[in-house]
Amino acid sequence: MRNEGYRCILYTDLCNPNSNAIYRRIGYCAVAEAIQYRFA
Structure with a gap:
């Protein structure tokens, strides 16, 4: 995806270390x- 100009964004919960x-x-x-x- 990055090669095509797209960006991946991931929102996470910092309280979940796993x-x-x-x-x-x-x-x-x-x-x-x-x-x-x-x-x-």
């Missing part, structure tokens, strides 16, 4: 953190 380890193993790397706020 899935984050898998994502790193397949080539993803952390580039930023985001915070989501909800107002009721």
Whole structure:
């Protein structure tokens, strides 16, 4: 996909070390953190 100009973006839960380890193993790397706020 990258060769065709597309970007892959993956949002993860930092509290889940198992899935984050898998994502790193397949080539993803952390580039930023985001915070989501909800107002009721």
